[in-house]
Amino acid sequence: MGDSVWVGVRERVQALGGVGAGDRVFGGLGHKFFLEDPLTAAQLADLEACMGVTLPEEYRGFLRHVGAGGAGPSYGVFPVRLVQGRWRWEGDGADLADLSRLAEPFPREGADPEAVRELLAEQPEEEDFEEIEDFDDAMEAWDERWETVMWSSDRTVGAIVISHIGCAARQWLVISGPERGRIWSDNRVDDEDLSPLLDEHGEPVTFAGWFLTWLHEAERQSASVSAGD
Missing domain, CATH: 3.40.1580.10 (SMI1/KNR4-like)
Known part of the structure; x- marks a missing residue:
């Protein structure tokens, strides 16, 4: 073209x-x-x-x-x-x-599908925590792991x-x-x-x-x- x-x-x-x-x-x-x-x-x-x-x-x-x-x-x-x-x-x-x-x-292969599925399954749920502060800490730690898998500059x-x-x-x-x-x-x-x-x-x-x-x-x-x- x-x-x-x-x-x-x-x-x-x-x-x-x-x-x-x-x-x-x-x-x-x-x-x-x-x-x-x-x-x-x-x-x-x-x-x-x-x-x-x-x-x-x-x-x-x-x-x-x-x-x-x-x-x-x-x-x-x-x-x-x-x-x-x-x-x-x-x-x-x-x-x-x-x-x-x-x-x-x-x-073009993208992220490891199995790693993504496992990580999503481990995402913290607020109802599993008695204190909101503990939930926030868990989410912060999970977000760091998620960004490593999905948002690495190596992927783009x-x-x-x-x-x-x-x-x-x-x-x-x-x-x-x-x-x-x-x-x-x-x-x-x-x-x-x-x-x-x-x-x-x-x-x-x-x-x-x-x-x-x-x-x-x-x-x-x-x-x-x-x-x-």
Whole structure:
């Protein structure tokens, strides 16, 4: 899939803002269908040199021809910006990504399912404690164990947080490894493991599919509401 997939996409997004689709599309009131300026070829080269990786092709095309971030699925695509001489992605949870390890393969195997099940079974229950202070101490100790299993930065090397979908749930774009270019869901806040985002046919969703599916649906929602006005 070449850069041609992005032809006219920036204009389509901006058109949604022009017709006031913000209150019809989830997240639209937040990003207002605004897009950052696209990166120049020199800026993209500098970004990749600083990160020590070549970004996935579909995402590179988006950055060059659509924008460096802004409007998109859920609350939008996290923008990448040059701040005080250093490139970084900005957004709710963007700092979860270790930008110094983007060249390492993303570990798609996730957490050990058996370890997760055992740990969840051992989660303290308040009714098992006579004193609330004892329960709080037990929960604090359990949380430390849980974070070691589920929230270790080793589990998300080779990926960046690309979007926030609400209530501390996020989506990642894999930069390196066998899952390169694909979107992964992160709902660990609800005790669910990282998992690949799949389409209606059970196929992995790539960056372009993720963004363009959102755009098509946003246009459909805007048109259907307008037709009913």
